[in-house]
Amino acid sequence: xxxxxxxxxxxxxxxxxxxxxxxxxxxxxxxxxxxxxxxxxxxxxxxxxxxxxxxxxxxxxxxxxxxxxxxxxxxxxxxxxxxxxxxxxxxxxxxxxxxxxxxxxxxxxxxxxxxxxxxxxxxxxxxxxxx
Numbered sequence: 001x002x003x004x005x006x007x008x009x010x011x012x013x014x015x016x017x018x019x020x021x022x023x024x025x026x027x028x029x030x031x032x033x034x035x036x037x038x039x040x041x042x043x044x045x046x047x048x049x050x051x052x053x054x055x056x057x058x059x060x061x062x063x064x065x066x067x068x069x070x071x072x073x074x075x076x077x078x079x080x081x082x083x084x085x086x087x088x089x090x091x092x093x094x095x096x097x098x099x100x101x102x103x104x105x106x107x108x109x110x111x112x113x114x115x116x117x118x119x120x121x122x123x124x125x126x127x128x129x130x131x
Contacts, residue, residue, distance in 0.1 A: 004036045009094040010101070028105055031081070040090045043101065044076065044083040045108040056115050073107075084108045 003015055003023055013027045022033040031046040049056065057075070064073050076083040086104055088097065 004034065004041060006041070006092055006094050006097050007034070010098055013101075027101060030105060030108060033083075036090075038090070039087075041088040041092060041097075042085060043088060043097075043104065044085040045101075045104050047075070047082040047084055047108050048112040049082055053115075056111075059115060060111050082111075084111065 003013075003025070007013055007025075010027075013025050015023055015025050017024045022035050024031065024033045026032070027045070033044050035042045061075060064075065072087040074085050076085050084104060084107055086100065088100060092100075
């Protein structure tokens with residue numbers, strides 16, 4: 001199992017295994033995978049979210065489609081997780097990949113809570129019904 005060389009400067013990323021051509025890794029306690037191919041490098045990060053939430057799925061996919069930067073981003077659902085997947089150029093520089101991974105981490109974490117009411121909002125809703 002060997003990560004693509006562009007990952008070598010990322011100290012916070014550690015490989016954890018390989019399955020079906022995908023190299024799985026952990027980045028800041030977030031699960032991910034990568035796949036190198038002639039057209040570029042795919043990198044995916046898990047979104048900690050229930051995949052049965054159709055409203056969330058529509059919102060997230062529409063958000064990705066609405067941003068010019070999101071053209072290389074997609075969501076992939078499998079039996080284990082929801083993955084935020086980004087295609088990178090085959091010639092991406094390490095600093096550019098690091099910035100992209102940081103942005104992907106932020107998006108994956110945001111997607112994990114998108115549409116969920118905060119505990120304060122839930123509490124307010126409950127107390128309003130008691131009055």
